[in-house]
Amino acid sequence: MEIKTAKFITSVATPDNIKDFGAGEIAVAGRSNVGKSSFINYLTGRKGLAKTSSTPGKTRLLNYFAVNDGQFMLVDLPGYGFAVKLSDDERRRWDALMGTYLTSSPRLKLVLVLMDIRREPSELDKQMVSFLAAHIVPFAVVLTKADKLSRAAAGRQKSAIASVLKLGVDNIIITSSLNKQGKEDVCAVIEKYLAE
Numbered sequence: 316m317e318i319k320t321a322k323f324i325t326s327v328a329t330p331d332n333i334k335d336f337g338a339g340e341i342a343v344a345g346r347s348n349v350g351k352s353s354f355i356n357y358l359t360g361r362k363g364l365a366k367t368s369s370t371p372g373k374t375r376l377l378n379y380f381a382v383n384d385g386q387f388m389l390v391d392l393p394g395y396g397f398a399v400k401l402s403d404d405e406r407r408r409w410d411a412l413m414g415t416y417l418t419s420s421p422r423l424k425l426v427l428v429l430m431d432i433r434r435e436p437s438e439l440d441k442q443m444v445s446f447l448a449a450h451i452v453p454f455a456v457v458l459t460k461a462d463k464l465s466r467a468a469a470g471r472q473k474s475a476i477a478s479v480l481k482l483g484v485d486n487i488i489i490t491s492s493l494n495k496q497g498k499e500d501v502c503a504v505i506e507k508y509l510a511e
């Protein structure tokens with residue numbers, strides 16, 4: 316599978332506005348500042364598609380992008396682990412939007428969970444992975460910013476992260492949007508899960 320075109324369709328702020336476009340959905344999740352917007356732009360080959368924001372954690376929306384004229388939808392989920400603490404109200408809204416989407420979208424085929432390759436997975440990363448596993452939502456871990464490490468160190472980090480998360484290494488993909496690394500592997504996993 317090759318991503319040829321990608322187009323922003325809409326943003327959704329509340330659970331009752333979650334959309335069904337009649338196509339499979341690939342969601343992208345991760346802590347704010349993990350490189351999610353950069354990853355989406357790299358993956359789709361469209362520099363300004365997802366805004367790389369200077370104010371992490373500002374976006375609490377689901378953003379839908381149509382890939383290859385609707386072959387599938389890419390869904391950009393709100394970043395978690397905000398630099399700025401959320402009020403209880405904002406937290407509840409965020410949980411409701413994410414929780415509802417992840418557990419009730421009938422077209423959701425795969426969640427790509429992004430994590431910084433240099434870091435130990437955070438509590439929130441672990442919670443996301445256990446949440447997806449508990450709700451039987453297919454997911455793969457995408458390690459970002461691999462350009463920050465040597466090849467050997469990146470390989471070691473991949474094994475270490477796999478072991479912390481209790482996952483097989485096959486479910487973890489090394490990427491760098493800066494060095495344009497890992498797109499083929501990500502596209503292969505997307506293709507595999509879209510077919511299921």
Ligand SMILES: Nc1nc2c(ncn2[C@@H]2O[C@H](COP(=O)(O)OP(=O)(O)O)[C@@H](O)[C@H]2O)c(=O)[nH]1
Nearest residue numbers: 347348349350351352353367368460491492493
């Ligand atoms: N070295 C490096 N930095 C990256 C990469 N991807 C993103 N960044 C940087 O990480 C920061 C956050 O990126 P952004 O895509 O806005 O993250 P988001 O908050 O998860 O959407 C920015 O300063 C980016 O330039 C990467 O592959 N390599």
Ligand SMILES: [Mg+2]
Nearest residue numbers: 351352366368
């Ligand atoms: Mg972003």
